Amino acid sequence: MSTLATDAAPSLGADLGRIVGAPNVETRPAALVPYRTDATFGFSGIPWAVVRPGDTEEVSRVLRFANDRGIPVVPRGAGTSLAAGAVPTHGGIVLALTRMNRIASINPIDLTAVVQPGVTTQDLARAVAEHRLYYPPDPGSQRVSTLGGNVATNAGGLHGLKYGNTAGYVLGVEAVLADGQVIRAGGQLLKDVAGFDLVRLLTGSEGALAVLTELTLALRPAPATRTTGLAYFADLKAASNAVRGVVAAGILPATLEFLDAKCIRAVEDYAQLGLDTDAGAMLLFGDDGSAAEVERTVAEIADLMREFGATSAQVATAAAESEALLSARRCALPALSRLGGATMLEDVGVPRSLLPELVRRIDEIADESGATVATFGHAGDGNAHPVGCFDPGDHEQRSRVAAAFDDIFAAAVELGGTITGEHGVGAAKLPYLEAQLGSAQMALLARIKQAFDPVGILNPGKLGS
Amino acid sequence: MSAGDIFDAEELGTCISCGFCLPSCPTYKLTGDEASSPRGRIALMRAIDHGEVDVFDVAAREQGSFCLGCRACEPVCPAGVPYGNLIEDLRNAQWKGRRRPLRIRPLLSFADRGRLIRLAGRLRRHARFSPPSASPATAPEGSDEILMLGCFERSLFPAVSRAAAATLPGIEVPQDQGCCGALHAHNGDVERGEELARRLADRPGRIVSTAGGCAAHIAAVAGRDRVVDYSEALLDRGSLPGPILIDGRPARIGLQDSCHLRNGMGVSAEPRKVISALGAYVEVPGAGDCCGAAGTYALLRRKDSRRVVAPKIAALAVLDLDFLVVVNPGCQRQMIGVLRRARLRARVVHLAELVALAAAEAEAP
Known part of the structure; x- marks a missing residue:
């Protein structure tokens, strides 16, 4: 599979160096080690070269070069994929876009930002905040993840219920096709129906159709204030019912997140935030907007929580307290990783109304399999992150977790849900995709892939392969 | 020492590869290359540990010495990886005996x-x-x-x-x-x-x-x-002397953190508190980022050291400080050189010197 790694590496480096400059190409095996993996446990591949292009023209020339020779190209931002989307499973060239990290413009009237793909989510959020604007998608890895990666995976975040995920903010893209041709789709237009919606197609295409080299993103005016509250429940089912109650009352809060009992204990052990470790489940809720509006909404949600069986519900009184509560949710995964050493994180989703049933089945499956599975997620979005914790050296534990996840995927699909709400398919979930999409749609994906990338060089072994 | 004995297995196993350390790392910020990031170096250490990469491999040695050892990755690490220990272990293996850098x-x-x-x-x-x-x-x-x-x-x-x-x-x-x-x-x-x-x-x-x-x-x-x-x-000890007056106004004083004090000891608020008594404290943007001295780094990798400190010069130029306080001799040496080359007027002093100066002023009639 990767014979090129040894046979062609010397000339490959020189050839690529002529395109992007020698300092931006690396072929020495030791220097390539970090590009074998991303943030997904248990997936790796051996790249033949890593290339760091500086502009669209260089991306185009690298792709033309690779396309002519049938060399796989794996686009990469910060390598924070949780679905092995950035792992070079078929070898080839890792195209690291981190040097393309310029914010080209922020337009406070059109409410748009034009950025290169290597800008981090947080850098954009901070830059637009200076103009009193807001870029809502905030995936857990926002400090490090790149916007190119966010768009390529249609990343979510903690504010999906009110604001949606990344796709809602992509107005236009510049993309390089596998053969090096550069296309522009969409732009600074709020209305544009000229042609098939390629912007939407390329959003979430996981680097398998084209390489995104520029993004035009929509912004919102920054809300004046944000407040967060916290409610405890006897179990996740009760918490999920409270979520139904809130939505049924006509409220769509900015944040509605849940942690199960195992997560609460792990987070408290890790971060000592003073959480109630006897609770069976915890809901974090919050809203943003004008001060008066937020105060009223959050108080109303707290009342609804109590009405729907919360053992307690309180609202943060200061911004710092709000931030501490949100950090409880953000640190859930690392806190869990301390339980067993390794974690397998999943990302199943169902219609919001079926979340209690999904969570019930996850617990049942975990109990039956004997695997340690803790669950947190976006209650408002019907998106759950069951996390399997295991000792990486213990193969039996690991296979128990893997078996439990097979069942959890099946349960999600059976409930009309999805095997991945926001992390993407990557190499990790490709084997499960057909169960959700069916064979006709799988074949259609392959034909779409074929139309964009006839030789099949772009991120092979992932979507459309 | 065999490759499998260089690192503490538990310490090396702590990393969950989430990548949260990347933006905190000065050498990753300079290059955008994951090989020069903490997660990348840990991946390299794991490859060395598994015998896939020779510990003396040129590219591996390059990363061992390119790291500043500033440990800025530690406070931001959700999994609590003791990166400082790991990089010391790597250098311990790479710089043994004849291989230790001459300088x-x-x-x-x-x-x-x-x-x-x-x-x-x-x-x-x-x-x-x-x-x-x-x-x-x-x-x-x-x-x-x-x-x-x-x-x-x-x-x-x-x-x-x-x-x-x-x-x-x-x-x-x-x-x-x-x-x-x-x-x-x-x-x-x-x-x-x-x-x-x-x-x-x-x-x-x-x-x-x-x-x-x-x-x-x-x-x-x-x-x-x-x-x-x-x-x-x-x-x-309680009370502090001060403030130091310059032309009748409190001195404008900034701080350059010491990486190991801040990231290794968790001490960053205390020197700021002391300075606030000694004069008008001014937070220097990026005060917590490595100044590039990094122990022997400024001697071994002078060019890289200057690239690391470059953003500070621009930040300091607009602040017009009377004093820039340091809390580590390596930083003191580095910042004296940096400010001299940039022709900035601020005097670089250790916190103790400034406290002594304030005490002497208090004593003066």
Whole structure:
């Protein structure tokens, strides 16, 4: 599979160096080690070269070069994929876009930002905040993840219920096709129906159709204030019912997140935030907007929580307290990783109304399999992150977790849900995709892939392969 | 040593590869190359540990020495990876014996043997004068503290040692103390580094340090509770002198954090608190980012060191400070050079020197 790694590496480096400059190409095996993996446990591949292009023209020339020779190209931002989307499973060239990290413009009237793909989510959020604007998608890895990666995976975040995920903010893209041709789709237009919606197609295409080299993103005016509250429940089912109650009352809060009992204990052990470790489940809720509006909404949600069986519900009184509560949710995964050493994180989703049933089945499956599975997620979005914790050296534990996840995927699909709400398919979930999409749609994906990338060089072994 | 014995298996296993360390790493910020990020270096260490990459591989050695060892990745790591230990272990394997960079060999033997001890003895006499009568405060009752003087501070900045002793009344300055071993540990001799730190730790009492690099190293060997930074010891004593007036207004004072003090010891609020009493404190943007001194780094990789510090020059140029305070001798040497080259007027002083200056002003009629 990767014979090129040894046979062609010397000339490959020189050839690529002529395109992007020698300092931006690396072929020495030791220097390539970090590009074998991303943030997904248990997936790796051996790249033949890593290339760091500086502009669209260089991306185009690298792709033309690779396309002519049938060399796989794996686009990469910060390598924070949780679905092995950035792992070079078929070898080839890792195209690291981190040097393309310029914010080209922020337009406070059109409410748009034009950025290169290597800008981090947080850098954009901070830059637009200076103009009193807001870029809502905030995936857990926002400090490090790149916007190119966010768009390529249609990343979510903690504010999906009110604001949606990344796709809602992509107005236009510049993309390089596998053969090096550069296309522009969409732009600074709020209305544009000229042609098939390629912007939407390329959003979430996981680097398998084209390489995104520029993004035009929509912004919102920054809300004046944000407040967060916290409610405890006897179990996740009760918490999920409270979520139904809130939505049924006509409220769509900015944040509605849940942690199960195992997560609460792990987070408290890790971060000592003073959480109630006897609770069976915890809901974090919050809203943003004008001060008066937020105060009223959050108080109303707290009342609804109590009405729907919360053992307690309180609202943060200061911004710092709000931030501490949100950090409880953000640190859930690392806190869990301390339980067993390794974690397998999943990302199943169902219609919001079926979340209690999904969570019930996850617990049942975990109990039956004997695997340690803790669950947190976006209650408002019907998106759950069951996390399997295991000792990486213990193969039996690991296979128990893997078996439990097979069942959890099946349960999600059976409930009309999805095997991945926001992390993407990557190499990790490709084997499960057909169960959700069916064979006709799988074949259609392959034909779409074929139309964009006839030789099949772009991120092979992932979507459309 | 076989490749599998270089690292502590548990420490190496802690990393969950989430990548949250990337934006905190100065060398990743410079290059955008994951090979020069903490997660990338850990991936490399794992490959070395598994025998897939030779520890002496050129690219592997390059990463071992390109890392500043600033440990800025540690406070942001959700999994709690002790990266500082891991990079020390890597250098311990890579820089053994003949492979140790030529330029640091004389430094290590200097810190290790007679010449420095003799020099230090001479300087320590300067450090042994009695505190001024209007000294800021008295020692906390029942405290048993010894002042540990960094070897490089003693030779490069003896005035700092004198000021520290003078402004911490009641503190004992042992005459026979040697090097704490931080230099060894950071430069490929972990064993010797630990041995030297233990010698210091065998003495009774709380060790007070004026050098962030030394403090973090001793704390790693002897325990955090045995070591405090000068600023902590000073705050324990209660009242502070000040403010320092320049043309009738409080002096504008900024701080350059010491990476090991901030990331290794968790001390960053304390020096700021002290400075706020001494004058008008000004937070320098990026004060917590490495200044590029990084122990011997500025000597070994001068160009990279200057690339790392470059963003600070622009930040400092607009602030018009009277003083830039440092809390580690390596940073002091680096920032003196940086400000001189940039022709900025701010005086670079160690916190102890500034406290001594404020105390002297208070004493003056």
